[in-house]
Structure formats: C-alpha cells, structure tokens
Amino acid sequence: MTIKQTLKLCFLLLIFSCASSKISKIEGERLTIDENINPKTEIENFIKPYREHVNKDMDNVISYAPETYTKSDGELNTAIGNLMADAVYDEGNPVFYKKTGKYIDFVLLNHGGIRSIISKGNVTTRTAYEVMPFENSVVVAAIKGDKVNEMMTYLANAKRAHPVSRQLQLTITADNEVKSATVHKEPIDVTKTYYVATNDYLYNGGDGMTFFKPNDGLTVLDYKIRNVLIDNFKKTDTLHPVRDNRFIKLNF
Amino acid sequence: MKRRQFIQKSTAATVLAGVGGLGLQSFGSSKTKKITILHTNDVHSHIDPFGPDDGRNANKGGVARRATLVDAIRKENPNTLLLDAGDIFQGTPYFNYYGGELEFKLMSMLKYDVATIGNHDFDNGIDGLYAQIPHAKFDFVSANYDFSNTVMDTHVKPYKIIVKDGIKIGIFGLGIKLDGLVDKNMYKETVYLDPIEKAQDMSRLLKEEQKCDLVICLSHIGYDYKKDSDKVSDLKLARATKDIDLIIGGHTHTFLPKPTIEKNSVGKNVLVNQVGCYGLYLGKVDFYFNSGKNIKADGAAIVV
Numbered sequence: 001m002t003i004k005q006t007l008k009l010c011f012l013l014l015i016f017s018c019a020s021s022k023i024s025k026i027e028g029e030r031l032t033i034d035e036n037i038n039p040k041t042e043i044e045n046f047i048k049p050y051r052e053h054v055n056k057d058m059d060n061v062i063s064y065a066p067e068t069y070t071k072s073d074g075e076l077n078t079a080i081g082n083l084m085a086d087a088v089y090d091e092g093n094p095v096f097y098k099k100t101g102k103y104i105d106f107v108l109l110n111h112g113g114i115r116s117i118i119s120k121g122n123v124t125t126r127t128a129y130e131v132m133p134f135e136n137s138v139v140v141a142a143i144k145g146d147k148v149n150e151m152m153t154y155l156a157n158a159k160r161a162h163p164v165s166r167q168l169q170l171t172i173t174a175d176n177e178v179k180s181a182t183v184h185k186e187p188i189d190v191t192k193t194y195y196v197a198t199n200d201y202l203y204n205g206g207d208g209m210t211f212f213k214p215n216d217g218l219t220v221l222d223y224k225i226r227n228v229l230i231d232n233f234k235k236t237d238t239l240h241p242v243r244d245n246r247f248i249k250l251n252f
Numbered sequence: 253m254k255r256r257q258f259i260q261k262s263t264a265a266t267v268l269a270g271v272g273g274l275g276l277q278s279f280g281s282s283k284t285k286k287i288t289i290l291h292t293n294d295v296h297s298h299i300d301p302f303g304p305d306d307g308r309n310a311n312k313g314g315v316a317r318r319a320t321l322v323d324a325i326r327k328e329n330p331n332t333l334l335l336d337a338g339d340i341f342q343g344t345p346y347f348n349y350y351g352g353e354l355e356f357k358l359m360s361m362l363k364y365d366v367a368t369i370g371n372h373d374f375d376n377g378i379d380g381l382y383a384q385i386p387h388a389k390f391d392f393v394s395a396n397y398d399f400s401n402t403v404m405d406t407h408v409k410p411y412k413i414i415v416k417d418g419i420k421i422g423i424f425g426l427g428i429k430l431d432g433l434v435d436k437n438m439y440k441e442t443v444y445l446d447p448i449e450k451a452q453d454m455s456r457l458l459k460e461e462q463k464c465d466l467v468i469c470l471s472h473i474g475y476d477y478k479k480d481s482d483k484v485s486d487l488k489l490a491r492a493t494k495d496i497d498l499i500i501g502g503h504t505h506t507f508l509p510k511p512t513i514e515k516n517s518v519g520k521n522v523l524v525n526q527v528g529c530y531g532l533y534l535g536k537v538d539f540y541f542n543s544g545k546n547i548k549a550d551g552a553a554i555v556v
C-alpha cells in the first residue's frame with residue numbers, strides 16, 4: 001500500500017468513526033471558584049512579580065487629603081465632584097488649546113461617575129483607579145447656547161449633584177426651575193458656540209444627557225479621566241476641594 | 253451540594269428514569285466516550301480573587317484556584333477542552349499596566365484551547381490586541397468578524413476543529429455588533445457580519461461537510477435582551493439555527509445556575525450556558541458519546 005493509499009484509508013476510517021458517534025447524554029453543572037480551592041503554586045508564583053509591581057505603583061503616594069470626601073456631602077455640588085470637574089478643566093484645557101487653538105468653556109460630568117470616596121490621608125494612584133475605574137476619556141463638544149440651556153434645564157430637573165466646573169454658575173428655584181445660569185459670569189447666549197468638556201459616555205447620551213447632539217463639532221482629547229485625576233493629584237501637594245455655590249438651589 | 257436534577261428527553265424511546273452514566277452500556281457493542289467542556293466568559297482581567305471585604309464577591313474567583321480545578325478535572329478526564337467566550341481584557345489594573353499580556357500568559361498556562369473576542373478585547377485598540385497575540389498559546393475564533401483588512405487578519409479563524417478520543421469537535425466564534433459599543437478608532441476596519449447567518453453557515457459546514465460529532469458556538473453576543481427584542485442574542489441564535497449542540501455565551505454577565513435548554517429550528521435541544529463574569533465560576537458540560545451502530549435514537553438525555 002502506498003502512503004497515499006494509507007492516508008486515504010485513515011481518512012475514511014476517521015470519517016466512519018466520526019459519523020457513527022452520537023451524543024447519548026449531556027450533563028451540565030456550574031463550579032464555584034472560592035477559598036475552598038487551593039491556588040496552584042506555579043500560577044501563584046507566576047503572578048507574584050506582576051502583582052507586586054502593580055501594587056507598588058498603585059500604592060505610590062501622589063497627594064494628601066486633609067478630609068474624607070464623598071459624593072453625598074452636598075445637595076447639588078460636592079467637594080469631590082467639584083475637584084473632578086475642575087481637574088478635567090485644568091488638565092484638559094491645555095490639551096484642547098493645543099489641538100484647536102480654542103478654550104474649553106466649562107466641564108460637565110455625572111454624579112454616578114464618581115465611583116468611590118477619597119479617604120482622609122495619603123492619596124495614591126489606587127485612589128484614582130477607585131474613583132474612576134472606567135476607561136472613559138475627555139471629549140469636548142461644540143454646542144450652541146440653546147443646547148447649553150437644555151443642559152441647564154436637565155440639571156435643574158435631575159436633582160443630582162452632577163459635577164460642573166467653576167466657570168459655570170447655575171441657580172435653581174425651590175421648584176426646580178432655572179433661576180439664573182452664567183458661563184464666565186456671562187448669561188448664556190443662544191447664538192454662541194460653547195466648548196463643553198465631558199466624557200465619551202455622557203457625550204453618547206449616557207444618563208439621559210441628550211443635549212450634546214447635534215453639535216458643531218467634537219474633539220476627542222485621547223485623555224482618560226483617570227489619567228486627568230492622576231496628573232492633577234501629582235501637581236497638588238494637598239487637595240483642597242470645597243463645596244461652593246456653582247450649582248445651588250434657592251429655598252423659595 | 254444540592255443540585256436540582258432535571259432530565260429532558262427529546263425521544264421517548266430511550267428514557268431511563270434517573271439515567272446513570274453506565275446505563276448506556278446496555279446498548280450491546282457500544283462504547284461510551286466522554287468529552288468535558290469547561291468554560292469561562294467575561295473574566296475582565298480578574299486575576300486575583302476578590303478580597304474578604306468585597307461587598308458582592310468576597311473571596312471568590314482567582315486564576316490560580318481555577319488552575320487547580322481545571323487540573324483536577326483534566327486528571328479525571330483527559331478529554332477535556334477549556335474555552336473562553338470573550339472579554340478577557342479590562343477590569344483591573346493588570347490590564348492597564350500590562351495591556352493583556354498577563355491574561356493571555358495565564359490562559360496559556362491553564363492550557364485554554366480556544367477563545368472568542370469580546371468588545372472589551374478592543375479596549376487598547378485592535379493594535380493593542382494584536383500586540384498581545386504572541387502571548388496566547390491558544391486559538392481565537394470568530395466567524396462574523398471579518399478581520400481581513402486589519403492587523404488581526406490570519407490570527408483569528410472562523411472555527412477550529414479539535415479531535416479528542418476520536419470525537420470530532422467543531423468550535424466557531426461569534427462577536428457582538430461593534431458600532432455604537434466600541435469606538436471605530438479602536439476596531440478600525442473590522443467588519444461585523446450577521447451572527448445568525450454566519451452561525452447557519454458554520455453549523456452546516458461543521459456538521460455536514462466536516463462531520464463533527466459535537467458543534468460548539470463560542471458567543472459574545474449576549475444571552476437575552478428582553479426589552480430590546482430586535483437585538484440578536486444566544487437564545488434567538490439557538491432557536492434560529494440547527495446542528496449546534498452547545499452555545500457558550502458572554503457579554504451580558506448572566507449568571508446561569510445551570511444551562512438553559514432551547515429548541516432549535518428543527519425542534520432539537522441546544523444548550524445555552526454562561527457563567528456570569530470575573531472568573532467567579534467555571535462552567536462544565538459533559539458530553540457522552542455512544543459509538544455503537546445500533547443506536548436509533550437521536551435524542552440525548554440532558555441532566556442539568
């Protein structure tokens with residue numbers, strides 16, 4: 001028998017054996033991975049240097065927090081939210097200017113995007129990962145004043161401390177109507193184009209924020225919010241975030 | 253451990269209440285073979301176990317533990333395959349620091365056989381995924397992502413056939429629609445094709461042309477979208493196709509305590525399974541094959 005013939009026979013046998021195997025029974029179960037299973041030493045040892053490197057880096061002290069800041073310590077603006085929005089402005093504006101020759105007018109983030117507290121004490125790289133575990137990046141949308149007004153109405157009705165940067169001042173009435181809204185202390189001009197920095201999630205309509213579209217253009221800064229925070233913390237020896245009057249509600 | 257046992261038969265002729273594994277020997281000259289399919293999905297870079305203080309998953313997960321479990325199962329049955337249904341990347345600083353290198357290296361050490369590609373596997377761009385390919389000693393399958401105009405061309409095959417103990421197993425992959433989910437800058441010229449059409453092509457090719465004994469779909473399209481009825485899902489896929497035996501799903505992070513049994517387009521059973529996310533669980537499906545000639549029934553007892 002030639003090699004070719006042998007191969008042909010093997011092939012036929014394979015086909016035959018395949019064609020005649022039928023599933024007679026199927027059993028399915030779900031196995032839990034927990035502390036009752038010992039970790040495999042070889043794998044554990046392999047991970048160890050990676051883990052140590054990541055932890056060393058993550059535990060790198062980059063700033064200091066004199067207090068604990070949480071996203072629930074203010075009704076419509078919080079110290080931590082103001083810190084984040086201002087950081088996006090301060091770190092994002094030079095990048096935006098370099099790309100476009102224009103300046104960011106103000107920043108809007110979302111309250112739900114603050115994923116953790118900043119605890120009193122050392123602020124580390126890990127803090128930034130905890131506050132912002134997601135990969136969302138800064139984008140700048142060019143929107144007309146009427147869209148900014150839509151945004152103000154949204155904020156007035158949202159009843160949440162969505163972070164805005166210090167260039168915006170919004171005051172709402174006790175029954176959630178916009179009382180006054182200014183950008184750089186000027187009333188909103190419906191004919192003007194505003195450059196509003198946010199993250200890609202909100203730009204795409206996240207949290208019901210539909211006012212970024214349609215627009216007069218979008219600039220992607222290629223700058224993750226988390227990296228904004230890390231860069232900002234590194235520049236600041238001690239964080240001093242404060243609650244202020246950028247977004248407030250009147251009692252009457 | 254209390255496990256709810258559920259026996260379903262598509263052919264009444266061979267029903268044996270409380271079927272034991274060896275009851276099959278009663279078919280005379282037949283020989284029973286067993287193929288074990290182990291699977292994970294949406295592990296999202298969760299290499300270390302969750303800590304004791306974690307609010308939801310305290311002390312669960314961990315790759316090194318998964319390795320111990322997989323070893324024990326392989327020791328019991330060498331005819332075992334280990335599969336992953338995508339979203340290997342993104343979720344812990346390991347990904348941010350090493351770009352997926354550690355994930356692929358560990359999966360290679362655990363001897364994963366085949367994986368498909370999830371939307372988060374594009375998180376460092378298609379170039380970021382490509383850069384990690386040298387660390388993966390396992391195969392990637394996707395039948396509905398056309399990578400031909402990207403760097404991933406030739407690194408992802410539509411399907412893979414593996415023969416274990418003479419049993420021919422065909423595994424094909426399906427990915428989710430990228431538009432609107434992943435930035436175009438990330439997936440670049442990857443072309444998304446209709447998953448149901450591709451699954452129909454694949455199952456015909458694997459069953460009829462390649463004569464596979466077992467056809468598995470590794471899917472990252474999501475288990476079920478109740479409110480979004482237009483969206484394709486694993487359950488819809490199961491109903492719209494034939495000749496698929498098992499759909500291993502991902503994307504929706506659905507914790508199924510046991511595989512779902514669906515009827516396919518010709519009324520036969522398909523299993524659909526998904527084990528949530530973060531490597532908290534390992535899915536295990538055992539297929540028993542009878543190679544004798546005198547088997548008439550084409551329905552299998554399903555014990556889940």
Ligand SMILES: [Zn+2]
Pocket residue numbers: 294296339370372503504505
């Ligand atoms: Zn996922």
